[in-house]
Every structure is written in structure tokens, then in C-alpha cells.
Amino acid sequence: MSKPIALVGIGKIARDQHIPAIHADPDWSLAATVSRNASVEGIENYPTLDALLAARPDIDTVSLAIPVQPRFEHARLAIEAGRHVMLEKPPGVSVAECLNLQVLAQRQGVSLYATWHARHAEGIAEARDWLAGRRLRSLRISWKEDVRVWHPGQEWVWEPGGLGVFDPGINALSILTSVLPEPVHLNAATLDVPENRQTPIAASLSFQHSAGACVEAEFDWRLVGDPEWQIMIETDDGSRVLSFGAASMDIEYRRLYQRMAELVVDGTMDMDLSPLMHVADAFMLGRRRHTDPFFF
Numbered sequence: 497m498s499k500p501i502a503l504v505g506i507g508k509i510a511r512d513q514h515i516p517a518i519h520a521d522p523d524w525s526l527a528a529t530v531s532r533n534a535s536v537e538g539i540e541n542y543p544t545l546d547a548l549l550a551a552r553p554d555i556d557t558v559s560l561a562i563p564v565q566p567r568f569e570h571a572r573l574a575i576e577a578g579r580h581v582m583l584e585k586p587p588g589v590s591v592a593e594c595l596n597l598q599v600l601a602q603r604q605g606v607s608l609y610a611t612w613h614a615r616h617a618e619g620i621a622e623a624r625d626w627l628a629g630r631r632l633r634s635l636r637i638s639w640k641e642d643v644r645v646w647h648p649g650q651e652w653v654w655e656p657g658g659l660g661v662f663d664p665g666i667n668a669l670s671i672l673t674s675v676l677p678e679p680v681h682l683n684a685a686t687l688d689v690p691e692n693r694q695t696p697i698a699a700s701l702s703f704q705h706s707a708g709a710c711v712e713a714e715f716d717w718r719l720v721g722d723p724e725w726q727i728m729i730e731t732d733d734g735s736r737v738l739s740f741g742a743a744s745m746d747i748e749y750r751r752l753y754q755r756m757a758e759l760v761v762d763g764t765m766d767m768d769l770s771p772l773m774h775v776a777d778a779f780m781l782g783r784r785r786h787t788d789p790f791f792f
């Protein structure tokens with residue numbers, strides 16, 4: 497029997513991915529939404545999460561598809577009301593707030609899931625297996641897209657906590673941290689910040705790898721035309737290019753909801769914060785360069 501779930505924030509990603517993924521999943525039924533401005537035909541809507549939690553004790557799982565800045569308060573409210581919570585990426589504006597959510601969820605005995613949709617793209621599991629038996633020489637990430645297309649009019653990405661180009665870049669870091677057998681840590685970064693904004697429009701990252709391989713990433717929001725989401729890997733026994741596209745997001749979001757169903761059934765949590773940790777390090781270590789102002 498399907499379990500009722502509530503979706504909070506009916507914006508771009510909710511419409512593009514969450515709603516179709518929930519509808520396609522026999523484990524879930526979309527029982528309610530929380531939205532200040534929108535609604536989904538045929539689904540009961542509440543203007544605030546508080547109102548939903550008070551009115552619908554039967555809904556024991558809440559999926560948060562809102563921007564990252566209000567995420568902690570929403571997650572805290574839902575967890576304290578004894579609900580399981582699924583977090584869009586990135587899971588929070590800081591590592592500490594995610595760790596605090598984890599503690600709250602443990603106390604309440606509910607499941608908490610920091611989702612990383614890009615980890616569920618086709619080819620990731622194969623790449624992990626392929627890398628496991630090889631010596632890495634280099635891994636280069638190129639994650640470039642047009643911010644006007646992928647974040648149309650979204651002012652929150654430019655506000656503190658909004659991560660700027662790391663909002664998509666963290667997807668690449670979620671893949672990096674999932675496929676590499678050895679851990680890496682950031683040792684240098686350059687962040688290009690438009691002079692009228694708080695967050696970077698482009699970034700270059702360089703990581704230290706335990707066996708000395710070259711691990712680098714280039715993120716850029718100024719690419720006009722088709723996005724370039726690629727990871728080029730060279731080993732002592734061949735090379736590979738992992739290329740990603742928007743089409744694969746359908747399957748990625750279906751897998752996220754399947755995973756959430758497993759976590760709820762098992763009474764467990766999945767809170768890997770390693771991609772967020774690298775972003776936090778980039779903001780700590782990164783050298784800032786001011787660039788041209790950005791306007792939508």
C-alpha cells in the first residue's frame with residue numbers, strides 16, 4: 497500500500513521532477529502540498545508547513561523542495577512533529593545545521609535523507625566499480641551551464657547560503673565523493689563573484705589526492721547554449737568520460753523516492769555530507785575575484 501507524503505515548495509524542481517517521481521512510485525501517494533503561491537490540481541494545499549503538520553497527522557513523510565536557506569527551519573519543524581524528512585540538495589546552508597538535524601532526527605526516531613540526485617545518474621555505479629581496480633592519474637570535472645536557463649529569476653542562489661555556481665557544482669562533487677575510492681580534500685580554489693552579488697558565478701577547485709592524482713573542477717554559470725556536465729577520468733589502465741544530461745534526471749528522482757521508501761521502512765538515515773563539506777572548504781579557502789555585475 498502506498499504511503500502518504502507531503503511536498504513542500506511547488507517551484508521549478510517540484511514541478512520538473514518531484515511531482516512526476518512521486519506519481520510514478522507505487523510506494524508513495526502525494527497526499528498534500530505546502531505552497532504559499534501555487535497548488536497541484538486535485539491535491540490539498542496548505543499555506544504553511546505548520547498548518548499541514550497540525551491538520552494531517554496521517555502524513556508521516558515530508559519532502560522539502562524549497563531553496564536551501566529556509567530548509568533547516570522546515571526540517572526542524574517536521575522532525576519535531578515526528579515526521580520523516582527528505583531534503584533536496586544541498587541539505588543545508590552549513591555543515592553544522594545538517595549535523596544538528598541529524599541529532600534531532602535521531603532523538604525523534606525518524607528517517608532523514610540528504611538526497612544527491614546526481615549520484616543516481618546512469619553510469620555512476622559502473623564508474624565506481626571501474627575505478628576501484630585502477631590507479632587514478634587524473635579526474636577533471638567540467639560543470640558549466642547557463643544560469644539564466646537553469647535558475648531563471650532565482651534571486652536566492654545569489655544570496656548568502658545560496659551557493660551560487662556551487663548549487664549545480666555540488667552535484668558534480670556528489671559524484672566525485674561517490675565514485676572515488678580514496679578521499680580527497682580541497683587545497684586551493686578561486687571564486688569569481690559578480691561585484692553586485694554574494695555568491696560565485698564561476699569557480700576553479702583543486703584537490704589533494706592521497707596517491708597524488710590530479711583532481712580538479714571547473715564550475716561556470718556563463719556558458720550559453722547546451723550545458724556541459726562532464727567528468728574526465730584517466731587511470732593507469734584506460735580513460736573514461738562521464739557525460740550527464742537533463743534527461744537522466746527523471747530516473748534520478750525516481751531512485752531518490754525509492755531510497756526514501758527504503759529508509760522509512762528500515763527506520764534508518766542517509767546523511768552523507770561530504771559534498772557540502774567540500775563546498776564549505778571552497779568558501780573557506782577560496783581566493784575571491786570580483787567580476788562583472790550579473791543581472792537576469
Ligand code: NAP
Pocket residue numbers: 504505506507508509510530531532533534561562563564566584585586646647650663
Ligand atoms: P525555486 O523554484 O526558486 O523554489 C522552490 C519553491 O520553494 C518556490 O516556488 C516556493 O514555493 C518555495 N520557497 C521559496 N522561498 C521560500 C521560503 N523562503 N520559504 C518557504 N518556501 C519558499 O527553486 P528550485 O529550482 O525548485 O530549487 C529548490 C531546491 O531544489 C534547491 O535546493 C535546488 O538546489 C534544488 N534543485 C533544483 C534544480 C533545478 O533544476 N532548479 C535541480 C535539482 C535540484 P511556493 O511559492 O510554492 O511556496
